Amino acid sequence: MALFESLGVPLKTERGRRVFPVSDKASDIVRALTRYARDSGAVLVRAEVTGIETADGAVTGVLTRSVGEGGGQTASGDEFHPADAVIIATGGMSYPGTGSRGDGYRFARALGHTVTPLSPSLVALRTACDVSSLEGLSLRNVTLTLRKRGGRVVYEELGEMLFTDDGISGPLVLSASAHIEDSSPELYDAEIDLKPGLDEATLGRRILSDFAKYQNRNLCNALNDLLPSKLIPYFIAAAGADPHIKINSVTKETRRVLLETFKRLVFPIRDFAPIAQAVVTRGGVDVREIDPGTMASRLVSGLYFAGEVIDVDAYTGGFNLQIAFSTGVRAGASAASGAGAKK
Ligand SMILES: Cc1cc2nc3c(=O)[nH]c(=O)nc-3n(C[C@H](O)[C@H](O)[C@H](O)COP(=O)(O)OP(=O)(O)OC[C@H]3O[C@@H](n4cnc5c(N)ncnc54)[C@H](O)[C@@H]3O)c2cc1C
Numbered sequence: 001m002a003l004f005e006s007l008g009v010p011l012k013t014e015r016g017r018r019v020f021p022v023s024d025k026a027s028d029i030v031r032a033l034t035r036y037a038r039d040s041g042a043v044l045v046r047a048e049v050t051g052i053e054t055a056d057g058a059v060t061g062v063l064t065r066s067v068g069e070g071g072g073q074t075a076s077g078d079e080f081h082p083a084d085a086v087i088i089a090t091g092g093m094s095y096p097g098t099g100s101r102g103d104g105y106r107f108a109r110a111l112g113h114t115v116t117p118l119s120p121s122l123v124a125l126r127t128a129c130d131v132s133s134l135e136g137l138s139l140r141n142v143t144l145t146l147r148k149r150g151g152r153v154v155y156e157e158l159g160e161m162l163f164t165d166d167g168i169s170g171p172l173v174l175s176a177s178a179h180i181e182d183s184s185p186e187l188y189d190a191e192i193d194l195k196p197g198l199d200e201a202t203l204g205r206r207i208l209s210d211f212a213k214y215q216n217r218n219l220c221n222a223l224n225d226l227l228p229s230k231l232i233p234y235f236i237a238a239a240g241a242d243p244h245i246k247i248n249s250v251t252k253e254t255r256r257v258l259l260e261t262f263k264r265l266v267f268p269i270r271d272f273a274p275i276a277q278a279v280v281t282r283g284g285v286d287v288r289e290i291d292p293g294t295m296a297s298r299l300v301s302g303l304y305f306a307g308e309v310i311d312v313d314a315y316t317g318g319f320n321l322q323i324a325f326s327t328g329v330r331a332g333a334s335a336a337s338g339a340g341a342k343k
Contacts, residue, residue: 001019003036004021004029004032007032007033007035007036008032009021009023009028009029009032010022010023014317015159016157016159016315016317017317018315018316018317018318019317019318020317020318029321045064045080046066046067047064047065047066047067048064048065048066048067049062049063049064049090049103049107050063050064050065051063051107051110052086052088052107052110052111052303053081054111054300057299057300057301058084058300058301058302058341059083059084059085059086059300059301059302059303060081060082060083061080061081061082061083061086062080062083062086064080083302084302084338084341085302085303085304085335085336085338085341086302086303086304086335087295087304087305087306087328087331087332087335088104088107088108088285088303088304088305088306088309089104089305089306089307089309089324089328089331090102090103090104090107090307090309091104091281091307091308091309092118092278092280092281092284092308092309093105093118093275093281094120094123094275094276094277094278094279094280094281095276095277095278095279096276100308102118102281104285104309105118105284105285105309108285108305108309111297111299111300111303112299112300113285113286113289113297113299113300114285114286114289115283115284115285115286115311116283116284116285116286116311117182117283118275118281118282118283118284119182119272119275119281119282119283120177120272120273120274120275120277120278120281120282121177121178121278121279121280121281121282121313122174122175122177122178122278122279122280122313122315122316123174123177123272123273123275123277123278123279124164124167124168124169124173124174124177124272124273124277125167125168125169125173125176125177125180125185125190125269125270125271125272125273126166126167126269126270126271126272126273127166127167127168127190127267127268127269127270128186128267128268128269128270129267129268131163131164131165131166131167131168131234131267132165132166133230133233133234134163134230134231134234135163135164135165136162136163137162137163137228137230137231138160138161138162138163138170139160139161139162139170139192139194139228139231140159140160141158141159141160141196141197142158142159142160142161142172142192142193142194142196143156143157143158143192143193143196144156144157144159144161144172144173144176144190144191144192145190145191145192145193146176146179146180146188146189146190146191147188147189147191148187148188149187149188149189149268154176154179154180154188155175155176155179157172157175157176158196159171159172160172161173161192164273167267167269167270167273168190168267169273171316173190174279174316175315175316176190177272178282178313178315180269180272182282185269185270185271185272186268186269186270186271187269188268188269189266189267189268189269190266190267190269191264191265191266191267192264192265192266192267193262193263193264193265194227194235194262194263194265195226195262195263200259200263203259203262203263204255204259206226207226207255207258207259207262208255210222210223210225210226211247211250211255214247215246215247215248216246216247216248217246217247218243218244218245218246218247219236219241219242219243219244219245219246219247219250220232220233220236220243220244222247223235223236226262235261235265238261238265238266239254239257239258239260239261240257241254241257241258279316279320280308280313280314280316280320281308281313282313283311284308284309284310284311284312285305285309285310285311286311287310287311287312290305290310291340293330293340294330294331294334294339294340295327295330295331295334295340296331296334296339296340296341301341302335302338302341304331304334304335304340305327305331306324306327306328306330306331306332307323307324307327307328308320308323308324310323310327
């Protein structure tokens, strides 16, 4: 954080110790790091790496394909040769538009490394029920509980979420997704407490007072003080109530079901959204094949790893970037000094 502040990028810390630029612009971080690298004497070459060359168990260079567009020097040839150290820092395979398409996994595999199964993490979830009518709606100060059906709670947090055309997303949902087993997303339910600040007795009194106020309205027109209007039709249907019933004929039993629905609106999960839309890739180069002190490959001399290409992932809010920065600093220093390289 001190580094970024010194590079002219003020930071803010949000709930859950999540750190962001005050500007909320990722491009500020990229610009600061690019300037920092250039000012430190690094030469930036814009080229696509197509392979890593080795001889006798040690790296000797990388093959590249020039991409020719502005932003630093353009690669003049097709290889960087000789090189006594290469760092694979190609990121994961989500958001391929950012350039990380999973090439590093291919390079690592070709050199004998194990890549653990790759799957999306910090990703939107598709629901088994139709939520298309709620698309674009965001909810603040709700509690999301993720439960393995018929069993244990795997995640519970207060925060913000939103609805997509076929499911749920937003900070709470992205974090919750990291707790779902890859093979069985359809076994989980997301339960939303729409009124986490009110216990059942208080909420019950609040519903009664609203119903007294709106006793001549239909149910669908009596919940506006408690819910965003876009959610009301869905909420009433989820409670199994008649939207057109007059408030003064709502039974105690219906009130009880409405109360339960406020405290536990259930969205059965069908699937993860595709990995291309995931914030981070779960899985990667097996950490057992990397020396954690130097980030050096235990298999190929002069080869190092940094960032998301490694089998590590964490919550959003700077934790993945911290992994990338910390492993990057260590890999860079080791590559420069030859630390960890097998003789
Ligand atoms: C929308 C979004 C939001 C995110 N929000 C957060 C957040 O709030 N907090 C957080 O901690 N993390 C966040 N992340 C995750 C975080 O950005 C990544 O974990 C982190 O950037 C990984 O760093 P990296 O250097 O390993 O890889 P990347 O940042 O992916 O960089 C890899 C680079 O390698 C280049 N590359 C790949 N293949 C080749 C090749 N063959 N030749 C040449 N170059 C190549 C790519 O072009 C890319 O520039 C977010 C990610 C996304 C997509």
